[in-house]
Amino acid sequence: MLRRFRLEEPESVAEASELLGRFGESAKLYAGGTELLLAMKEGLVQYERLINIKKLKSLSEVSARDDTINIGALCTHHELETSMLLQQKVPALHKLEQNVANVRVRQCGTLGGNLCFAEPHADPGTLLMALGAKFIAEKSSGKREITADDFFVDAYETSLQPDELLTEIRVPVPGEYFRSAYLKFGYLERPSVGVAVAFNLNGAGLADVKVAVGCAGPAPRRVAEAEAVLSGKSKDDAAASLAEAGAAAGRASQAMSDLHGSQEYKEHIVGVLLKRAFQSAAG
Amino acid sequence: MAKPMTRHDAQLLPLSFTLNGRLQDLDVEPHELLLDVVRDRLGLTGAKRSCDVQVCGACTLLVDGRPVSACTTLAFEVRGRSVLTIEGLAENGKLHPLQQAFIEHGGFQCGFCTPGMILAAKALLDENPSPTEAELKHFMHGNICRCTGYKKIIESIMAAAEKMRRNG
Numbered sequence: 001m002l003r004r005f006r007l008e009e010p011e012s013v014a015e016a017s018e019l020l021g022r023f024g025e026s027a028k029l030y031a032g033g034t035e036l037l038l039a040m041k042e043g044l045v046q047y048e049r050l051i052n053i054k055k056l057k058s059l060s061e062v063s064a065r066d067d068t069i070n071i072g073a074l075c076t077h078h079e080l081e082t083s084m085l086l087q088q089k090v091p092a093l094h095k096l097e098q099n100v101a102n103v104r105v106r107q108c109g110t111l112g113g114n115l116c117f118a119e120p121h122a123d124p125g126t127l128l129m130a131l132g133a134k135f136i137a138e139k140s141s142g143k144r145e146i147t148a149d150d151f152f153v154d155a156y157e158t159s160l161q162p163d164e165l166l167t168e169i170r171v172p173v174p175g176e177y178f179r180s181a182y183l184k185f186g187y188l189e190r191p192s193v194g195v196a197v198a199f200n201l202n203g204a205g206l207a208d209v210k211v212a213v214g215c216a217g218p219a220p221r222r223v224a225e226a227e228a229v230l231s232g233k234s235k236d237d238a239a240a241s242l243a244e245a246g247a248a249a250g251r252a253s254q255a256m257s258d259l260h261g262s263q264e265y266k267e268h269i270v271g272v273l274l275k276r277a278f279q280s281a282a283g
Numbered sequence: 284m285a286k287p288m289t290r291h292d293a294q295l296l297p298l299s300f301t302l303n304g305r306l307q308d309l310d311v312e313p314h315e316l317l318l319d320v321v322r323d324r325l326g327l328t329g330a331k332r333s334c335d336v337q338v339c340g341a342c343t344l345l346v347d348g349r350p351v352s353a354c355t356t357l358a359f360e361v362r363g364r365s366v367l368t369i370e371g372l373a374e375n376g377k378l379h380p381l382q383q384a385f386i387e388h389g390g391f392q393c394g395f396c397t398p399g400m401i402l403a404a405k406a407l408l409d410e411n412p413s414p415t416e417a418e419l420k421h422f423m424h425g426n427i428c429r430c431t432g433y434k435k436i437i438e439s440i441m442a443a444a445e446k447m448r449r450n451g
């Protein structure tokens with residue numbers, strides 16, 4: 001059962017930002033609603049107004065520009081899982097999108113909404129960290145860029161300012177030597193643990209190693225301890241160090257015991273997924 | 284904290300959409316859910332409220348041919364769109380091949396999940412008339428049945444797919 005609220009339907013990002021500024025915490029942005037409406041139905045949050053931003057059609061496009069793939073924040077998971085451009089340019093993200101929740105959630109849920117709601121047991125933020133993505137935040141007075149690493153602050157908390165909208169996700173187009181993979185595991189509807197690995201692999205070995213862990217703790221995070229274990233090693237040496245890297249990633253994951261598993265269990269799964277993700281990426 | 288709103292504050296939105304091929308015009312408040320409008324205001328009770336959190340698929344409806352959870356869809360979202368419920372699937376009293384296949388292959392027991400199962404399967408077969416079993420399972424894994432163990436459901440959908448391909 002939802003409580004009454006009023007609906008605002010801005011026609012521009014600036015107008016949406018002004019509404020956020022004017023109504024403050026009594027209003028909330030609404031896009032796909034797949035997370036927000038559940039929390040409202042449960043009575044965990046309530047708002048006097050929802051600001052429906054789906055009239056901002058320019059935020060529903062995927063485009064290639066210079067060295068990045070730019071994804072409008074309103075793109076649904078279904079639009080992304082069927083995007084040829086994403087499939088060709090960022091296959092790891094395309095595959096992740098094919099496996100978000102279920103077909104009905106993918107139909108309505110948006111990538112931007114997923115990131116902004118910052119539910120701890122979500123997939124995309126973790127991989128976007130490993131891919132080195134940047135997020136564009138806009139308000140009436142201008143726009144700024146936030147790295148994926150700096151976007152997630154805590155469970156349900158991002159570094160967006162109260163009157164800012166996330167408008168675009170920019171993913172660097174992978175180069176010739178770039179490898180990446182995202183794997184998740186869980187036994188409930190949402191993942192218990194998600195692990196993303198990305199690196200450049202050429203004759204000199206592994207470079208630009210990024211490892212990110214999601215779902216285990218309150219927010220997705222890079223685990224530099226595991227990256228350090230793998231960096232600079234040849235493919236074979238790195239493969240031989242996966243137990244060490246996995247253990248380091250588990251310890252650094254800030255895993256918390258919850259319905260999705262105990263801390264120890266999650267730390268173990270982080271190690272298993274890191275090993276498999278590395279093997280999948282390295283080929 | 285937000286002030287509770289009363290009926291006095293009601294904001295009415297005009298909602299015009301196609302339901303099972305017929306135009307519907309009504310006013311809804313922003314917070315009204317599609318499932319409640321379809322079941323309680325329009326009297327079509329095929330879609331069921333069950334988990335209420337987009338996990339089980341018992342409330343599945345097709346909006347412009349794609350499956351959504353009516354329990355978590357605001358009614359105003361179907362403005363100008365075409366909604367199909369299980370009640371609109373048979374044509375002139377003749378069951379849809381999926382409905383017929385669920386009967387012939389025992390694709391349901393209690394029947395609670397069946398409207399959602401059949402509508403989700405229709406969406407799948409409309410976009411992919413020859414799914415592999417893996418593709419079928421991937422598409423349907425968000426529709427839960429607590430009776431059949433799924434084997435009969437998968438057999439029903441595969442049989443319907445074959446019949447629909449044969450009949451072109």
